[in-house]
Amino acid sequence: MRTLLIGANGQLGSDLRKALNPEISPKASLEDARTNKFVHATPLLLIPLTHADIEITDFNQVKEILERHRPDVVINTAAYNRVDDCEDNIERAFNVNAYGVRNLAIACKNIDATLVHFSTDYVFDGLKTTPYKEDDAPRPISVYGISKLTGEYFIRYILKRYFIIRTCGLYGIVRHGESASGATGSKSKGGNFVELMLRFAREGREIKVVNDQVLTPTSTKELARKVCQLIGIASSASGGHRNDMYGLYHITNNGACSWHEFAKEIFKIEGLSPVGARCNVPLRETTSEAYGARAKRPAYSVLDHCNLRKLGLDDMKDWKEALKTYLLERQKSPLPQPSPLLGEDR
Secondary structure (H helix, E strand, O other), X not given: OEEEEEOOOOHHHHHHHHHHOOOOOOOOOHHHHHOOOOOOOOOOEEEEEOOOOOOOOOHHHXXXXXXXXXXXXXXXXXXXXXXXXXHHOHHHHHHHHHHHHHHHHHHHHHHOOEEEEEEEHHHOOOOOOOOEOOOOOOOOOOHHHHHHHHHHHHHHHHOOOEEEEEEOOEEOOOOOOOOOOOOOOOOOOOOOHHHHHHHHHHOOOOEEEXXXXXXXXXXXXXXXXXXXXXXXXXXXXXXXXXXXXXXXXEOOOEOOEEHHHHHHHHHHHOOOOOOOOOOOOOEEEEOHHHHOOOOOOOOEOXXXXXXXXXXXXXXXXXXXXXXXXXXXXXXXXXXXXXXXXXXXXX
């Protein structure tokens, strides 16, 4: 199976590369993958592409690259996901999150490829108090959410074989050689929430985090594992495809918390909670109104894994367990790590 991965140098792309090809060393570079130095025992060829290799808003380029490689599966992790900036850059948000996705869908249809695309919990308005199911009506309340939902609709309109994966609160480790900056987390977003909290703690800042937005923090490693499992099962059926498996899925870790509770758990695991023994992190609660972000966020955006459960595949870890695993792996990462928190030896 030939798999073309777009956004291979991001935090999700990095974990997808590893999940697609377990024999790849964490130290393997994108060039190693491009030259096929690490090939799984099964007949799988991974084609990892970065923004430097493909611009999804350029239809002619997208069409040429997909026709040249002729993958069986295209996985798209590219997105314009600076939620507040989308409010001021509407055209860019739609070019990437909607029209770029449309370009990929058309190109996939032309070569009979399956498209795997990642969407967001922000397609919902947050007025529910129970987890959103895949068949709940979306009602985005931000430009970002609207642009991502438009991308979903383009896929559903154009393709029959696709996976649309809604997820939320992503964090992950970018492997060695992935980011020019050598940073942990998402380069395009300037890191992830976990890294941001730890950086603020190192700098001794007072940290204010909203307590009125409830979500499920999600490990990109966990998400990548589950997505690859779906792809593998769907493509391994006799005749080439299990058509009943394609469609829309909600995939996150399990459980729920506010962003403030998320931050508190990060510091607790690191021994840095406000009531911890090592030091006092000045973590304060605030509200969305007081924080004053340009884009509205849903007050509640926990996603129900109905379609995973129907397949007997909802074995995602609880968010606290996944976070603990991430923080332990972060310490073992070959990346240069930041100086010890708040000057303490670790």
